[in-house]
Amino acid sequence: MQALAFDIIANAAQAAGLDRAAVMDKPEKETVLLAERRVQVEFLPARLERSGRPVGKDRTDIDGHPHRSLRRAIYNRVLDVSAEIVGDDETWVEAFVVAFLRALPRRTADADNNLVTIEAHQAVRGGYTGKVVEVFVKRRCAVHIRFSGMVHADVTVPYVTECELDVTDIE
Numbered sequence: 001m002q003a004l005a006f007d008i009i010a011n012a013a014q015a016a017g018l019d020r021a022a023v024m025d026k027p028e029k030e031t032v033l034l035a036e037r038r039v040q041v042e043f044l045p046a047r048l049e050r051s052g053r054p055v056g057k058d059r060t061d062i063d064g065h066p067h068r069s070l071r072r073a074i075y076n077r078v079l080d081v082s083a084e085i086v087g088d089d090e091t092w093v094e095a096f097v098v099a100f101l102r103a104l105p106r107r108t109a110d111a112d113n114n115l116v117t118i119e120a121h122q123a124v125r126g127g128y129t130g131k132v133v134e135v136f137v138k139r140r141c142a143v144h145i146r147f148s149g150m151v152h153a154d155v156t157v158p159y160v161t162e163c164e165l166d167v168t169d170i171e
Helices: 002-015 090-103
Strands: 023-025 038-043 047-050 054-062 065-087 107-109 115-126 139-158
Touching: 002 023, 002 038, 002 065, 002 090, 002 139, 054 139, 065 090, 090 139
Parallel strands: 023 038
Antiparallel strands: 038 065, 047 065, 054 065, 065 139, 107 115, 115 139
16 A cells, blocks of 8 residues: 555645655655655554455356355555655745645545545644744645555355256145
């Protein structure tokens, strides 16, 4: 789910007007080589919760015989991601956060065709000090995004199409 989350964040940042190369994992230390305007992504620990609810059922044919496919959610998983938006201009950071939030999709499908919901639930501003003279201005806004999905299991069982019971034997 981390690859999907990173891709969604990079697409939203690109739609908001930032170069895709400026979206990166959060570095250990700040260096001069980093872009002035960037999005730093940090993955927080995922939460797993045991489930068992049915998600879907479908009819399939295997070798010409009808079968029923059942999809059941085994675990619900929630991944929290901190997307820290760093810039050198306060107005740019504020405008970019709004454009970034607008570009985030509400729902998407993962590689297994499961529904993943996306919700930004917190924004924490940083680097906004008093009216003091600042030499290297760095404004930040960490947007906390929650990705909710599931781990599933598929079970396929054949339909009973013929009955071998002879009704003439029943009296």
